[in-house]
Amino acid sequence: MKKHNFSAGPAILPESVFAEASEAVRDFNGMGLSILEISHRSKQFVAVLEEAEQLVRDLTDAGEDYAVLFLTGGASSQFFYAPMNLLGPDHTAGYIDTGTWSAKAIKEAKAFGQVEVLASSAADNYTYIPTDYEIPAHLRYLHMTSNNTVFGTQHPDFPDTNVPIVCDMSSDILSRPLDLHKFGLIYAGAQKNIGPAGVTVVIVRKDWLGELKRHIPTMLDYRTHIKKNSSFNTPPVYPIYVSMLTMRWVTENGGVAAMAERNAAKAKLVYDEIDSNPRFKGTVANAYSRSTMNATFVCTDEADSDKFLAACQEADINGIKGHRSVGGFRASMYNSMELKSVEALVNVMQTF
């Protein structure tokens, strides 16, 4: 029997995607060849790449002023890629420090220009999303991590500012509608809401590139990949294909607005239980900061933790352990998780 998979990433994908993706490994579109053995320049794969790009555009409202790229190196590479392409030595970028991943992005940016950390919840172990900060008009960009996978916090909205936002959306892209015009650059490792690990989706405003004097290695220059439609070198063919299937699934299931509704319903179910069940408590400081993607909580009595984990295993619930750096529990409920899996978890919490 298929388990209820609450893994934080690589994470759950729709069952129909697993079925179609495994068939394509044997025989892709009746070609008599596996998708794993055809050229990335074949017309069959170019069609996949084009459809994947169009799906990203449709799901994020990205018009022709934005480029959509499929890169490698994970979201972690975007921590340096973005400032290398956008931040000159005399520029200042503002960063909002809301977790481990933001902190890593800040460290990388400092190698390329000036960095102002406008707000940070580090002193409170990243248990909330700061709201009380000014955004100076001179900033080259404002960097945010929309959803903090490790700490279970999420920016419920994005500030209204003329400063373009650069956003790490690794763990909540395609989970809700976006006001794309606020963003100069969005990047996301695919392995939560887009597809499997191995590809990073980048959406970047084209007119923003090419303004720096810095030498940028060819592979690390967004313009290289724009010019060559993400095929300057061999792209991650299979992750792109599975991402395309997953984005088709999102589209067929009502698009990002429907995903937002689904995700809100799942999050409400689990947070209501955390708040009403005396055996558990949430780790996020206020409702405003709570993530719809990753709900983090602990047992009120630490001594219950192992028993609760065993009860989850008994109920075929996988991936519920918190990030190794924070402990406790984390229920990751990305787009393709069904409400019934969250009900199964809540049921274990109630019985416990």
Ligand code: PMP
């Ligand atoms: N940003 C966020 C918000 C993440 O959750 C992660 C981890 N999946 C990363 C960045 C790093 O991603 P990657 O492993 O693709 O480099």
